[in-house]
Amino acid sequence: EDGYDMWLRYVKVSNQKLLEEYRDQLSNVILSDDSPIMNSVKKELEMGLNGLLSKTIIFGDKLKEGAVVLGTPKNSFLVASQKFTELSKISGDGYFLKTQKIKGNKVTFIAANTDLGVLYGVFALLRKLQTQQPISNLNVISSPKMELRMVNHWDNIDRSVERGYAGLSLWDWSKLPQHIDKRYVDYARASASIGINAIAINNVNADANFITVEFLEKISVLAEIFRNYGIKIFLSVNYASPVILDNFKTADPMNPTVKKWWIDKVDIIYRKIPDFGGFLVKADSEGQPGPKAYNRNHAEGANMLAEALMPYGGLVLWRAFVYSHTQNDRVREAYDEFVSLDGKFMDNVILQIKNGPLDFMPREPFSPLFGAMPKTNLMIEFQVTQEYLGNANHLLYKAPMFKETLDADTFAKRKASTVAQILEKIVFEYKHSGMTAVINPGTTRNWTGHPFVQSSWYAFGRLAWDYDLASDDIAQEWIKMTFSNNKKVVNTLKEIMNQSVKAAVDYREPLGLTHIGTGSHYGPAPWSKRSRSFHCASKDGLGFDRTSSGSNAVEQYNFPLSSKFEKTKTTPEKYLLWFHHLPWNYKMKSGNNLWEELVTKYYEGVEIVKKMQREFSSLKKEIDINRFNHVSALLEIQLRDAKRWRDSCVLYFQQFSGMPIPEKFEVPEYKLEYYKKIEYKRNDIIIH
Ligand code: BDP
Structure with missing residues (x-):
């Protein structure tokens, strides 16, 4: 095995x-x-x-x-x-x-x-x-509930994979189109088995060369394999392609020669790949080029591509992940940028929005854009790969996270209008819609690095088909299909998977804390400049004030959520510090003050990992030795990292709370200085 x-x-x-x-x-x-x-x-x-x-x-x-x-x-x-x-x-x-x-x-x-x-x-x-x-x-x-059931690869031309952690890219460009790796077919089978019908094969930070004739030749071979399994290929494109590939002076979407360039390009693509799905575009985001350079807005930028694709039925998936380094609350930005453009996008454009308003954090409330774009096709983007959640080292089953977002009521309409229902096109009259996820399979023998990353991939597909499926039932299916039908294995792994999200959030960023990781996104760095701008720890308290007295991001949610999140008492505690800056002695529902609650969560997170470890080790006789040893070793690493997160954060925040770590908890192994120092090792993933 x-x-x-x-x-x-x-x-x-x-x-x-x-x-x-x-x-x-x-x-x-x-x-x-x-x-x-x-x-x-x-x-x-x-x-x-x-x-x-x-x-x-x-x-x-x-x-x-x-x-x-x-x-x-x-x-x-x-x-x-x-x-x-x-x-x-x-x-x-x-x-x-x-x-x-x-x-x-x-x-x-x-x-x-x-x-x-x-x-x-x-x-x-x-x-x-x-x-x-x-x-x-x-x-x-x-019948499938979502029209587009899609995955995104963040694969580069040199076969590196952004946030991949599972070997090289599956697509072996140097041997295509002549050599067809068996993996292409097995990958298509696995995708179709969970209902996936669309794939963007390359990184959103896109290399323009993917749409050159040489590459299209290679890609058309993949397209043919995928076609046999009902899967359409999409390509991420670089908005400045005419400049990069053909020395144009401009990529202005209103420029007639630029328009013509894309029309011709699309024509060439469809000649090679008649069922081509369309373009995925990250524009004016994190250094990627876009229409803003020419004073055009996102709708103008997207529509130019949409016009070129329209005659062939192609789509533009335009990402809403935008932020600048100047605004004082990044969480507000996608909404502030896109809401005024509602109704301005063509029918074959879909705005692709990350599940939360920030960036695939361990826990975020849903993005308020889902309830605010009645006249714009929307799709959701989840992350299966564990960028902020331990890469391919930690055991995590993300279905409960996906469900938390999908089941959230946006209150866009009086009757229920959950994120999932909006994506199913039953709330607004969308022409197109769907769900996508960034996945990480690579050349690692088991595809995803940690065998359990597969469970989130599997669950994503199953939920895109039917978001009403219960996380628990999906986990059970996956365990039986992947490991064994043995009752003990099924129940124990289910238990482990079910606790995994709580553990991952609690030992990293409990109570709505967010973005307090290192630059690599693996370890903790609550002391870093970026982290401090998100957790806002000071002597007077902790958390980001997004109420009307702060950045007022709460106003982006429909009533009654806007007023629910405005008040501390009606904000779910899991999002408390996301929306509020609260004093260290703030009384929590448990009776603890904020500091005690925070510390308790951090310690609980680590305890759950210990429990997961114990439970997994009870399966020694029931699971094949290879996978048993592999997962056991990874759980050890997870425990090491969980303690590092806990101790770094507790010791760091203690400087501000000025309160002791309650005696019932074990004392952190090292001093704060130690944890700070290991961050600066070249790669914080290979510490200890
Ligand atoms: C961030 C990742 C970065 C991606 C970006 C995106 O760190 O690698 O390029 O999201 O989604 O989370 O565009």
Whole structure:
């Protein structure tokens, strides 16, 4: 076991009784593989059933007891002849699984309106087998809630991966287009299995060369592989491409020759990749070029690209992650910049907004932009890769974080209008929408570095398909598919995963504290200039005042949230110091004062890691030795880092609170000076 198969681990069903039943219920397969996607259906089913049932599956057209019939009304006579009412109930690339008697024979149908729907149905059936569910009386209908279910790679041309932590980029440019790495196909399979239908393959800090003819040649090979799994390629583009690639004096979106340049470029792209998805753009952000240099706003900038893509049905995904170093509250910025542009973007532009208003912090309230752009297509951007959360060293299952944002009510309308409902297009009349996540798979054998990063990737896909799924159920699926159906393994890993977010937040940035990490974003540095500007610790208290007496970022939320966050008593304590600057003796709900509560949280975070470690070690006999040893070692590192975070922060803040660390807690191992010093080692990840 090395983790390569991820959740597509098709090992023989361990429950003998179920195995026999499955073998009877899935005796032969009837399908027509006359399209590339139906061909993928056939291959996956063959691989899945051969592995799970440990027998060679028979393909044929004999309708007998235990037959599995797959297809759409167009490519399957059997599906068409049943006149299934389910077909009118599914939308998009949804599917249904149904057990039906035909001429006395019990048959399993996997059917959809599109070939891709059938592929998703196959993965759903295989998931049932992998998780050992009964399939004797199937009646499942499922349709995706999000239109775009996307992932973003932050991969560079030199194969480095920004915030990747799992080896080199998967895309081996020097060997493309001639050599096709098996990983491309396995990656596409894993993506399709969780419903992903779009991929931006390169870093948002984009190298312009990705859209040169040489690269498009290589990219078109990837596009073909992904197409077989229903996945469209998007490219991140550099806004100054005409300047960089063709020595233009300007990239002004209103300049006719610039417009023409993009029109021609888009034409070339579609000739090579007819189903190209569109452009992802980071403009006027962190040094990236954009329309602002020419006095044009973001809508003007985006629309120019959108016009070029429009004839082909292409999209512009325009990122809202903007801030300058001068404004006094960075949290306000995306909203202040974009709200006045609502309604000004073309129909094929989607504004891509990070889940929170700052930057993928361990915990943020949702971005108020989600409730403030009724006339602009929106999509959300999550981060699966653990940039601020221990890279590929710490165990974390992010589904509860994703759900916290998705389930948040924006109060954009009187009736419920959660972030997820807005993205599902049921609140406003959006033309396009969806969910995306920055993921990190690379050349590391297990793809993601820490095996559990896969769980967040998996959960993201499942939630993009259906955000109503419970984190717990998704975790259970993932564990069964990736590790084992053994009850002890399932319950123990679930327990570990469920506590992981609380641990990660508590030992880093509890109670709404934020951005107090080192420059590498790995370790703690509450003493740094940037951190101080976020936590605002002083003798009189802690936290950032975003109420009307401070930056007034609370006003960006719809009523009643704006007034709820304005007052300390109605602000959830998990966001308390995000919105308020409070005295050290402020009384918390627990009865503790702020200082005691803060210290308690930090210590609790570390205790949870210890507990996770204990629980994991109880699985020694149940988990394969490779993955057991790997995760055990990583948990040791996590505990080391958690203590470093706790002790650095507690000792640092103590200088301001002037209060003692309650006696019941262990004394930090080192003095504050020590923790400050290790920050300045060249790479704070390889300390100790
Ligand atoms: C920040 C990352 C940086 C990204 C940026 C972005 O540190 O590497 O380029 O976000 O999302 O969190 O553009």
